[in-house]
Amino acid sequence: MAEPKSGGEGNARFASTNWRIITTAQDADLPEARQALAHLCTAYWYPLYAYLRRKGHSADSAQDFTQGFFASLLEHDFLKDISAEKGKFRTFLLASLQHYVANQRVHDQALKRGGGRVHSSIDMPDAESRYAVEPSHTLTAERFFERRWALTLLERVLERLGNEMKAAGKGALFDHLGQALLGGGEAAPYAWIGKELAMTEGAVKVAAHRLRARYRDLIREEVVQTLDDPNAVEEEILALFAALRR
Amino acid sequence: MSRSGTCPICGLPLPKDAPRSLCPECLIQAALPHDSVVTEEDGDAAAEGPQAKVDPTLSHISNVKDTDGSSAWAADLAAPAAPQATSWGADRHHPRPASETPGAASLPTIEGYEILEALGEGGMGIVYRAIQNGTRRPVALKMIQHAKNHGLEQLARFRIEAEAIARLQHPNVVQIHEVREAGGQPFISLELLEGPSLAERLKPGPLPARDAAELLAILARAVHAVHEVGIVHRDLKPANVLFTKTGVLKVTDFGLAKRLDTTDGETVTGQIMGTPSYMAPEQARGETERISPATDVFALGVILYEMLTGHPPFKGTSNLETLRQINSDDPVPPSRQQRSVSRDLETICLKCLEKEPKDRYAGAKDLADDLDRYLAGAPVRARRTPVPVVALKWVRRHPAQAALAATLLAMIVGGAIWAEQASARTRLDQQNAAKLRLDTIDGLDQARRYRMNSAWNDALQAYTRLEANTRGARHADDLHRRAADELAEVQRLIKENADRSREAELFQSFQQLRNDALFLDGSSAFLADTVFGDTDASDDGARRAAPPAQDTIERTRKTARAALAVFGRDRDVRAPLPRSLSEAQRAEIETGCSLMLLVLSEAIVNPLPNEDPKKQAEDALRLLDQAAQSRAQTPALHLRRAACLDRLGDPGAAARERAEAARLAPSDEFDHFLLGLDAYRRREWGLARARFDTALNLRPDSFWSCCLLAVSELNSKPPRAAEAKTHLTACLSQHGNLPWLYLLRGTAYRALGSALSTAARTTRSPDSLAAEAEARFNDAETDFRKAQELDLEHSLQYVLAMNRGVLRFQRGDWNAATADFEEAVALDPKQSHAHASLAQSLRKLGRYEEAITELDQAIALEPENADFHRGRASARLDRDPLPPDQVEPALRDLETAARLAPSGARCAADDQARAGHLLLRLGRYREALEAAENALGLASNSSTAHLVRVSALLELERFDEAIRASDAALAAAPGVTDLYRLRGLARVARGDAPGAIDDYTEALSLAPRDRAVVLGKRGWAYLLTHSYELALRDFEAVILLDSSSSEGYAGRAAALIRLGRTRDALSDVDTSLRTEPTARMYYLAAQTFTQASLRAAEDVARHGRPASRDSLAYEARASDLLRLALERTPSSQRSTFWSNVVARDPGLAALLRNPKVIERLKPSGSPNFRAGDHP
Structure with missing residues (x-):
């Protein structure tokens, strides 16, 4: 499971979270801050898009707003407005977007893009197809956003976990052990998996245990990137859990 | 990873967007910190750890063994209430040493729970920390080990009371989740609590009076709730009052365990020594038959006293002394120890501590109410006892002291007293009564199991029998009452369930009927347009907007009426809806009914053959008026009204309605949907698309918007197959079992495939496109197969056969296509298009006779369809050589086709031109000329018609006209090589060989397919102008292009002979005559x-x-x-x-x-x- 490598990397990431770099930067033009912001925007643009769609914007307009919003975020002196929403990137992002959309409506001006700044590459054509599977019924747009945020985070973590396992030559094991991440004795037929992969049941159990531990680490690593205060990780995980409850 | 639609961990349906098909909720829960769990009840985040507290109910319970024969049984069973003293006194066994507490190595497995670790061991069994699988909540599991050693009645009673508390669900009473058996071993699962106990809270000293009053009021209400389910706590004390992490108070330990606690001496002694301060006098005297809610009120008074003063009112140097005080001493008023305690609060406290139960508050609720009054500053109800009464009481109390000693002895030594008393009764009586009680308790237990498993009939029978058996029986009043109460409860639940399930069924059948009606309403478009849009693609794909079939109209009316009737909305548009339905369900019914009225009005306004159109329109208008009553005005309603008014011949009113529709803005998703439906019915696909799209934006899970949007996309020109496919896939994710959705998506895939294969034909690198087209065609096949597997209704089987036939036709698999179309014909021989399509594929197979027969049938079914006549002409003319007897019929077919084609349609001109061409081939030049001129009258740029006209004029030797006609044709359709050739011929005929040479040279410059022929013609023209060398060159070019061209050799011979090369010329003549x-x-x-x-x-x-x-x-x-x-x-x-x-x-x-x-x-x-x- 490549523990040594990822462990070291994980600690490094913990030391300075992306959102912390951004919130503590004095100078908006600090390249690291800008880079960190771009990194976060690329990762979490979709929940914003889904939010706008849920608010009733057409696909085109939601795409324009999202793209434009990030462009303006990266172009302008965004740090000015941060102090009020400091804390969680998630909260900051949603508040800023709401502000941005309101302004856009008033001014109705063409969006300026580009200008040699750092750009986040956003996979727009994919957006509509993802949105099409959203279960939206009764959620408000804000809850929808939170739910989508939590899902995006989970997707990113699972992807990283899967990549790590693949890199360690344990892709098949990961595919079989997905359910084991959820915990639950019944749901993980270790003996059967062992037979499938020519491993002993004990070895599978150990692998499942390690996988769960690594998964918990990764979740925390991912969450902490979006927080100002690394100590608020558990709280944020609980908030994500609340967002996902049905 | 999980193929099924539910999470194996929590059992909830997997959301569509679950990452890697893993339940997101469980995923994040797995990441939650180990010691924090969210409880189900109040959403508190309660920390659970090794030090977590367990409800002490069971933690101090000892083993029970009863092997001493039936007499002790009889004594126990004869007692209507649990004889506490008896059980305490049964001094038999030693508790298990704590060192035997099992480690994690030997955790038991209990179905439905994941056992994490052992928390400790009580007398009665081990307590585990566990997670309940479905809800993922942390629980304490208490196994009642050695159950077989407990008395049956004790176990049964234990269960009865535990289940009563389990049903209670009070925020301040510890929650018992479940009481059941696993592998013969009873266990209870209960809320895991972690907070400090009230005893710990009191350690630092007394509480402020108001805080104490507030806490006790809460506690008293919780105790009251327990009383209400028929249980007296009997052991209320600060150690049994726990707090959650968030400070919510919980009453625990209902003395339940004591039912099983037949005890050994030490434990019991310990218990009594530990807690007698909270006993009421009647308890202290062992008068168990006097135990009542007032006993708990006394204990509440002690707790209040302790909160106010820091210690209980009675506390001697020994337990015996304490018991004595309880029985005979008056408590020291709290205000003497704590000045801040007000008089009212003290009065309340002392009223609880009255020796006689009747002098205390009648119930815990009265106590709570009085505390509330105190807290609100209102006068309390409790009154101080006047001094003479106090004295009298004291005097009365003392004679009891002798009895007290005996009681204490009995409590400590065992059940001897009870046994003595019992021996006074007859053995038979005892045994009968005991047997009845035992049977009844078992029966109640069984009946309750039936009830929990929703085996309602069994439960009803069992309770009825139990209630009858215990009626009037001695020593079984309590059981009779219980049986009667539970029987009434079960009867009520059965009725409720019946009502609810009937209403749920009604709702489902409403949804079904509404969907069916919408499907029927929309299906004329599925059937007529989507499916047949390009069936006849090989000829031309004229689309038809066929009116819905008669039986579809009838079925739509019937289904929509049935949907309305489900909730009585056919008679009264505002009929009330059942209350058991949720708000969302009711809203769905409301919009559904409006929709049904609109659908019904549409079906009604389409008159059946025996109906009067005007009357139908009037009926439809009435329905729309009803729809308007149940729902605010919507633009769609006005549009429907306008359509009805048009039918009624009132264009003025119709225009007003349209203006109103234009004025009203659609207010919600449903309005947009209705407008979409309106446009859909009128086949205005672009408008329908826009409306459905808006509706879908507003409510992305709106199935019908999505579905009809897809159909509109398929019907658009050109079809928007890719979008339709996406939307149908979304529809399928909601209703994966609707076969016609697969059918539609198959059609979308087919359209994608044919667009790609068309593109492949016109591109430079066709391979990848062709492969892509193949893939889409295969997708279509897969969907069609899926639709077939899902049991299509008959009319849709036909649609499927047709669509698959078209697919295979487009893929060039004529045999398979023919089989499909034959199936379609067999399924519905009345469908002209099935016959026509079959004819098309038969033609491809060269089976012309059969093709003609099929087209005969198609024409018999639909004589006015120009395509069919044209197709039949083609089938006749396809044959080579052309049988003479087919000529006249083919000509008639073409004439009919031309006549039936819509006026001004290009195809009519083509039919005429084709007829002219045929006539020309037959040498019927005059008729050919006439047909060509008719064709040109319809379409002046028809090159075929021009060629036929010029050719016919040539054949008729009307050369000047032919030249003029050619001039006109070349003006209308320049660049047609054949026209230059024909004019060349005409010019030759008029002796204008140089002009002809110009024409032929012009034709050659256009790189004609038959270059050799044109060169030959020019060669002859050169011969006419005596340009023998040029003629020779042309003919040699002809021979070079085609060494077997007799014409070339003949021409060269003619040139050579004139150039004097007789020998060569005659050799060429021989060559020209070779074959x-x-x-x-x-x-x-x-x-x-x-x-x-x-x-x-x-x-x-x-x-x-x-x-x-x-x-x-x-x-x-x-x-x-x-x-x-x-x-x-x-x-x-x-x-x-x-x-x-x-x-x-x-x-x-x-x-x-x-x-x-x-x-x-x-x-x-x-x-x-x-x-x-x-x-």
Whole structure:
């Protein structure tokens, strides 16, 4: 499971979270801050898009707003407005977007893009197809956003976990052990998996245990990137859990 | 990873967007910190750890063994209430040493729970920390080990009470989640609590009076709730009052365990020693039959006292002393110890501590209410006891002291007293009563199990029997009451369940009927347009907007009415809806009913054959009025009204309605949907798309918007198959079991495939596109197969067969297509399109006769369809050679097709032009000319018609007209090589060989397919202008292009003979006659030999006899050849050929002057040929 490598990397990431770099930067033009912001925007643009769609914007307009919003975020002196929403990137992002959309409506001006700044590459054509599977019924747009945020985070973590396992030559094991991440004795037929992969049941159990531990680490690593205060990780995980409850 | 739609951990349905098909909720829960869990009840985040507290109910319980025979049983069972003293006194066994607490190595497995660790061991069994699988909540699991050692009644009673508390669900009472057995071992699962106990809270000292009053009020209400389910706590004390992490108070330990606690001496002694301060006097005296809610009120008073003063009112140096105080001493008023305690609060406290239960508060609720009054500053109800009464009481109390000692002895030593008393009764009585109680308790237990498993009939029967058996029985009043109460409860639940399930069924059947009606309403578009849109693609894909079929209209009406009738909305549009339905369900019914009224009005306004259209329109208007009552005005409603008013012949009113519709803005998703539906019905696909799209934006899970949007996309021109596919996939994710969705998506895939294969034909690198097209076609096949597997209804089986046929037709698999269309014909022989499509695939297979038969049937079913007539003509004309008897029918078909085609339609012109072409081939030039001119009247740029006209004029030898017609044609359709050729011919005929050469040169510059033919024509024209060298060059070019061209050799021969190269020329003539020469070849050969004969005759002067001999021989050969030419000419045309061609040919004039030649021609020719025929 490549523990040594990822462990070291994980600690490094913990030391300075992306959102912390951004919130503590004095100078908006600090390249690291800008880079960190771009990194976060690329990762979490979709929940914003889904939010706008849920608010009733057409696909085109939601795409324009999202793209434009990030462009303006990266172009302008965004740090000015941060102090009020400091804390969680998630909260900051949603508040800023709401502000941005309101302004856009008033001014109705063409969006300026580009200008040699750092750009986040956003996979727009994919957006509509993802949105099409959203279960939206009764959620408000804000809850929808939170739910989508939590899902995006989970997707990113699972992807990283899967990549790590693949890199360690344990892709098949990961595919079989997905359910084991959820915990639950019944749901993980270790003996059967062992037979499938020519491993002993004990070895599978150990692998499942390690996988769960690594998964918990990764979740925390991912969450902490979006927080100002690394100590608020558990709280944020609980908030994500609340967002996902049905 | 999980294929099924539910999470195996929490059992909830997996959301569509679950990452890697893993339940997101469980995923994040797995990441939650180990010691924090969110509880189900109040959403508190409660920390659970090794030090977590367990409800002490069970933690101090000892083993029970009862092997001492039936007499002890009988005594127990005869007692109506649990004899606490008895059980305490049963001094038999030693508790299990704590060191035996099992480690994690031997955790048991309990179905439905994940056991994490052992928390500790109580007398009765081990307590585990566990997670309940479904809810993922942390619980404490208490296993009742050695159950077989407990008395049956004790176990049963334990269960009865535990289940009563389990049902209670009070925020301040510890929650018992479940009481059941696993592998014969009873266990209870209960809320895991972690907070401090009230005892711990009191350690630092007394609480402020108000805080104490507030806490006790909460506690008293919780105790009251427990009393209400028929249970007296009996052991209330600060140690049994726990707090959650968030400070919520919980009453625990209902003395339940004591039911099982037959105890050993030490434990019991310990218990009594530990807690007698909280006992009421009746408890202290062991008068168990006097235990009542007032006993708990006393304990509440003690707790209040302790909260106010820091210690309980009675606390001696020994337990015996404490018990004595309880029984005989008056408590020291709290205010003497704590000045801050107000008089009212003290009064309340002392009222609880009255020795006589009747003098205390009648119930815990009264106590709580009085505390509330105190807290609100209102006068309390409790009154101080007057001094004389106190004294009297004291006096009365003292004689009891002797009895007290005996009681204490009994409590400590065992059940002897009870046994003594019991011995006074007759053994038989005891045994009968005991048996009844035992049976009843077992029966109640069983009945309750039935009830929990929702086996309602069994539960009802069991309770009825139990209630009857215990009626009037001795010592079983309590059980009878319980049986009667539970019977009534079960009866009520059965009725409720029946109501609820009937209403749920009604709702489902409403949804079903509404969906069916919408499907029927929309299906005319599925059936007529989507499916047949390009069936006849090989001819032309004219789309038809067929009105819905009669039976579809009837079914739509029936279904929509049935949907409305489900909730009585057919009679009253505002009929109330059942209350058991959720708000969302009711909203769905409301919009659904409005929709049904609109659908019904649409179905009604389409009159059936025996109906009066006006009356139908009036009925429809009435329905719309009803719809307007149940729902605010919507633009769609006005549009429907306008349509009805049009039918009623009131255009003014209709226009007003349309204006109103335009004025009203659609207010919500449903409005947009209705407008979409309106546009959909009118086949305005673009508008329908926009409306459904908006509706879908507002409510992305709106199934029908999504579905009808897809159908609109499929019907758009050009079809938006990719979008339709996406939307249908979304629909399928909601209703994966609707076969027609697969059918539609299959159609979308097919359309994608055919678009790609069309693109593949026109691109430079077709391979990847063709592969893509194949993939889409395969997707279509997969969807069609899926639709078939899902049990399609009959009419849809037909649609499927047709669609798959079209798919295979487009893939060029004519055999499979034919099989599909044959299936379609078999499924619904009344569908003209099935026959027509079958004919198309039969034509491809060369089975023309069968194709014609199918088209006959199609035409019989739908005589007015131009396509069918045109197709039948094609089927007749496809054959080669063309059977003569098919000519007239084919012509008639084409005429009918032209007549039926919509006025001004291009296809009518094409039909005329095709007829003209056929007539031309048949030599019926006049008719051909007429047809061509008709065609040009319809479409002046039809190149076929132009060619037919010019050709016919040429054949009719109206050369000047042919030239003019060619000029006109070239003006209308420049660049048609055939037109230059035809004008060239006409010019040659008019003697304008140079003009003809220009035409042919022009034609050649356009790189015609038949370059050799055009070169040949120009060669002949050069010969006419005596440009023999140029002619020779053209003919040589012809031979170069086609070495077997007889025309080329014949032409070169003609050029060579004129250039004096007789030998070469005659060799070419021989070559030109090598293979099956035509009349023309013989004729041309005859010309060349005639020229050769003339050349030889000219040479006679120079060469003498040989030349003369040659000349004669050539002449003879020429006449033979001419005879052969005449023989090859059809007899009907022979005389025309003779008089118009042969007799007029200046090249042959010399030959025909010779009577001998004429003579030679005679034997073979017709008697018409006479020498005098030529000028």
